[in-house]
Amino acid sequence: MNLEMFLKMQNELLLVVLLLAVLVGEIITSQKGKSKLINFTIIAFAIVTLIGFFHQPDGALFGGMFHTNSLIQLLKNGLNVGVLIILMQSAGWLKETLVKQNKSAEFFLLMFSSLIGLNFMISAGDFLMFYVALELSTLPVAALVAYNAYKRQSAEAGIKLILSATLASGLALFGISFLYGTTGAIYFDDMANLLQMSNLTILGLVFFFAGLSFKVSLVPFHFWTADVYEGAPINVTSYLSVISKGAAVFILTFILFNVFKAFSDIWKPMLYTVAIATMFVGNLFALRQQNLKRFLAFSSVAQAGFMLLGIINGGVLGAASVVYFVLVYMFSNLGAFGVVQAISHKTGKENMDDYNGLYRTNPMLSMVMMLGLFSLAGIPPVAGFFGKFFLFTAAAGKGYYILVFIAVVNATISLYYYLKVIRAMFLRQSENPIPYFKNDIFMKLGLATAAAGILILGLYSPLYEYVQSISNLIFN
């Protein structure tokens, strides 16, 4: 137990410390001190995030159960930044709603523990760690989803999430158990060496994949997504759609590339079909949504489908493009969600028609929304375009031209419904538009960060180059 070891899992440890601090703070602060506590927590978390950017040693712990490297570190930082943005965007909500209900601190506790879970998940080195981390990341979120007590939909969403999630993990476990049975190993590396092609393996692989696809919400394992997203508080929704999905996609990539390297002729066709299904279903469902949370839910399903195009490449290019896209997607989605959050917090309106004429009353919000949506749709020059382009390049690199074409067609469909929102905000007028309102400083910061990310991530190539270089180190 030396310092080195601490440094390797510094991020997690810091989060745990922060979590405890918040717990203590919760106990000692008076009722009116709560909003101060919130500010403190956010700032503290910002500091944690900053620390994450200092270099940390690579390597494994606990005999390989836990391992970290610069790519994982990058992703963790990404997750931190994402959560930070979410927290900033939800500060107002926390102060004005939750403090009254006296459960502001618990929000942090749950979210941080889920984040810790994700951190452990992406640096898991064996299936045990992976499973534990997965549950750790899921369960608190279920609580968060059901956070709006006295709101039926919230509770309903909570139930749907927890039950479906446990089913999924049950399935995954069943699969894992077979993998264990065939190899006798639970460490990724050993398993990678020991796995033989056999029916049990296939069963295990597919079930495991299904379990994880649940978190990534790939068709047909995605159904919970929309309902839960709609029912949950918005910041939780954005957490689900951005943070946990991002982490899940990464670990999926990682495991497929490392553990099941030899089985690519199984999982590539699998991804192929699932990707097509996901893109189409996600887009077609998003097409008629009125509630923006639900709308973004389905759009995020479709986005997950696009990510598979990167994974299917099965090489460095694929990994790099996926990680890069996850980062891009994070900022884009947070931009969009942030605006929805701000508006629904101030006016309680979440429907597309309520946004008619938004630009004329709140130009700034509309601009951020537009950036976010364009980025999601993959319109240059914002980051999404580059992200998508690289994903497509990755897929085309292995000769999946048809798949790429289908994907681009889907991108066009998605453009249609993203434009519907733009149309509401810019083209349409309304007799009672959402009135102009000022946002608190945290919300502004949150949106600004997201917007900046959307603009910079694409045009400023070194970011992608960095991702590419480090994934080069890891996946070769």
Next chain:
Amino acid sequence: MDILSLFIVAPIITVAALLFAKNLKQSRVISLIGSLVQFAMAINLIFAYLAERATGNTAIMVFTKSAVWFKSLNIRYDVGADGITVFMIVLASIVVLAGVFISWKIKDLPKEFFISLIVLATGVYGFFISLDLFLLFLFFEVAVIPMYLLIGIWGSGPKEKSAMKLTIMLMGASALLLVGILGLYFYSSPDGAYTFNILEIAKVNIPAQVQHYLFPVVFIGFAVIGALFPFHTWSPSGHASAPTAVSMLHAGVLMKLGGYGVFRVAMYLLPIGAMEWSWFFIILSVIGVVYGALAAIKQTDLKYINAYSSVSHLGLVLFALLMLNKTSWNGAILQSLSHGFMTALFFALIGMIYERSHTRDVRELGGLLKVIPFISVIYVIAGLASLGLPGFSGFVAEMTIFVGAFQNVDMFHRVATILGVTVIVITAVYILRAVGMMLMGPVKKEEYYNFPKATWYEKTGIFLLLIPIIIIGTTPLWISDIIMDSIKPFIERML
């Protein structure tokens, strides 16, 4: 900062400046200055180009600038220009400048309007100068997207529908294009050293089998924005709903991206595919030419008439490109230029007439020559130019195309050509119909008599567009020679 990159930087600066504009006055002044600068740069570019060639620089592209962007994928910021690029840029800059003048009194959200306009211009410039397929594609979409807002916000009639149709169709086309570009990329080198650079890709010979699949993909991807026959339907409704300046840019510049892209990418990089497929697309383009013209005869909305005539004229561009010889290609470029100026002029005039009479229905208008002589006379001139009267650009372009097309001996090409030639009659019919109904004859309504005369900014816009038409029409030699030289390296891949 090299002379070409300025064409991307200048508009961006303009947009940045526009962000701080308070009201209509400021925003239009800023954008006027911006577009004037671009115009000056464009004119300067001609002379710079001639000077460069005079120094004996015989490279395919001059003023090239190359910088690595995404190293790992070998995506580069590669720009360069040849004679064709130069003229296309001049066209774009003039149309943009005229567009600013025409929308001098834009009512609603002026700042945003000009911003979108300039962004569109940026995309167009970028598209013309970029030698890197990624860059090309990026600018292509940058040019298309503002159309949605421009039509959707400032348009008229069923604007939301047409804006959506236009955007989705063009984006769908770019879907094909993207696949094509990726295909080109991964066949750009036998040994993993892939590149997006057009000139580089041209050096390797892509296997015929691949070209057979790639060419139609890339061609259609570009040709949709060039209003290829079955995919032209976005353009009429788009034109009809768009505000004046936007119709000008749309028909004058945006639709040129199609022909230009076909020429630069599809034909240049996939010559074998081009030869293989030309017959098929020739049929489509000839249908487009005749069909567009015939459909225009029956229209009553002025904008529809010109939209269909655009379909016909641009069909001629694709037709000429598919004839695969130097002369016809030269004609295609000339036609692009001349159509750009003419259609922009037409839409400008239609806009002015519409502002005064609040109708675009030729049956309701009449005798305008009496009440707004200046605008009407220019309209007549534009009409004559568009039906290919000698002394105007249209004639030069069309004759070059026809003579070029006639160099193909076999029956198929001959028949296609002769069918194409018939368009000179049909065009005359619909142009004269419009002119006769709208400008001549007795004045239809009393209130027409108190139409305001053309204002100074309207006149400026008009002359900006009219003068190039006459210059090309009367002294085509130097222009066509410059273009001819620039075409040589491209045509050589065909032979």
Next chain:
Amino acid sequence: MNFSYTLFIPLIPLFVFLFLGILHTKLKPKLAGTIGVLGLSTSTLLSYYTAYKYFFEVGKVDGVYQTFIGAKTTWINFTELLHIDMGVLLDPISIMMLVVVSTISLMVHIYSLGYMKGEAGFNRYYAFLSLFTFSMYGLVIATNIFQMYIFWELVGVSSFLLIGYYYDKPSAVAAAKKAFIVTRFADLGFLIGILILSYYAGTFDFQILNNPQGAIISNGIGASFMGLSVITWALILMFVGGAGKSAMFPLHIWLPDAMEGPTPVSALIHAATMVVAGVYLVARMFPLYYFIDGGFVLQIVAYVGAFTSLFAAIIACTQNDIKRVLAFSTMSQIGYMMLALGVSGYDGHEGLGYMASMFHLFTHAMFKALLFLGAGSVIHAVHSNLMKDMGGLRKYMPITNITFFIAALSISGFPFTSGFFSKDEILSAAFENSKLIYFVGLFVAGLTAFYMFRIYFSIFWGKEKTYKHTPHESPLSMTIPLILLAILSIAPGYIHFSDFISADRGGFEAHLNYPLAITAVVTGLIGILVAYVFYKKENNIPEKVSKTFGAIYTWTYHKFYIDELYLFVTKKIIFNIVSASFAWFDKKVIDDSMIGIGDATINSSEKIKKLQSGKFQDYATWFILGAIALVLYFLYKN
């Protein structure tokens, strides 16, 4: 020999046009008129001087008139071989045309000073006149077929502008459109002809094309299409173009309507100059027409010409609008010229027809212009085109009467008038070639005399009508041109045309062929006599006659319903069927199918929404089924 100054002959009118066109709102009418006249008179002097210099100072070099290139510059390059030049080509016929165009145009310019006085768009009118003159000059001096085509289009448009001069008069607008579109349609043939010819000949240049010893004529072109050499096809198509401009049957329908334009315009464009462009085209390319496929195309030219001249002459007898009568007579006379070209040979005396045709072109220009201007001054006096509103005008407007009479004699081929000589040459040429054509010509000559004197008598003699205000002789500016032209419709007869103009440029000794001449004169006199009996005094013989002819008369009166036929084809078929159906197709089929794709997507999303049933147990079912399906698929695959 330096002829470079000839460049100014076309350029001056061009500058005048630009000047008047740009400033036409600023200038005073008087000033504009004078500028126009002065500008043109300089060009006229220049062309006279050129003619003198060419024929008398330079004269024949080793037995033939040489061709001179006054100036020449490349306008645009198409291919290595093909490039359009702009230049001035001087040879006997182009110089003759220069003289004709200048003279008539000058006369019209002067005449219009009076005729168009006080018109709203006076300056516009003069601008257009100059534009037309410029284009016509450019056409006649073209050095190559494409330059000719370019100016061919330009004269077309200036005629469009001038016919539509009274643009607020719907009939005028319609006529202008008709004229332009019909000729444009013919030009389609011309253009395709040019394309074919230039592709196989590898040049546009007249000097190379027409050279009898040149490659194209002597060894011809191998390629052939449907049994005829491609060149022949090219020539046929080009003749179609010519027929369009020269209002040959069946492309003649635009000419009568073109009379909607101001009368001087009709005199200039639709009688003397533009409408003979077709004849000039054939004459210009004569060697090709003669040598390729043994003059096959010339046969067509001859018969089309003959038929048109007869056809038009018959119609002319029944029309009541004097300008229309003149229009049909123009058609018929041009038919004469075509006929003459058609029957012509090449060398020496063989080329009589060619010479005759050019000769007739020259003389016809003079007396037909005179007739129109005379008619103009009559119309100016009585404010009507219709014969029934005229009568006994001789005592009110003596000069007009005399001059008109002279012109009428001349066109009827009365001895000692220029018409007599030129017509005689044509008839004798026809006689030598084909009897049928000769008799047609002869009959037409009789008809011509008849209908000319029909209108002459019914205008200047016959019973006096009641005029709103008593007619009076036109001002000097109008009468002077009349007098000059009257002189010119007699004098040229005594020029020995054959010395100057002949197919092989060598010139030959042409002499009256007395028997033919006498027969021609007699037929003419018969025609005049009949007219005298019918129309000298108001009587009912014409009605009787028309009764007896009955249906034929009405058919003729309605110009054999050819306009109606065209109208049916264009309006009913092209507009309402073809074009309408295209428009419909575009809206309903193509557009809707594109929209349909979008709607289908949206509908499908509606269809599948039931999947998201809200029951998480269903979700679980899907989940499991999905997983199991994948498993089974891959188990099956292995």
Next chain:
Amino acid sequence: MISGISIYHILTLTTILFFIGIYGFITRKNLIAILISIELILNASVVNFVIFNTYLYPDMLQGVFFSIFIIAIAAAESALAVSIIVSFYRMLASVDVKDTETLKY
């Protein structure tokens, strides 16, 4: 190592157990019942791990450990699930699946 019972019997058992769980999950109308069926599913894999460990890889205890972790987590899961169900019950006085269908399409 239980004498006379091969691993196949037990695997069959667990598989059946698993699918009973699934069946229960899909068909029960009561949330609690569904929760119970989930326990079945988890237990199926727990047994799997233990069996594989003891029968195939007796020299290491990874499987056993894994199973212990699963049990612990399962407990946490059901605790959370129950609490959510309870809060739901507070609102609607019902633990019926039919009442969790307002969010759809």
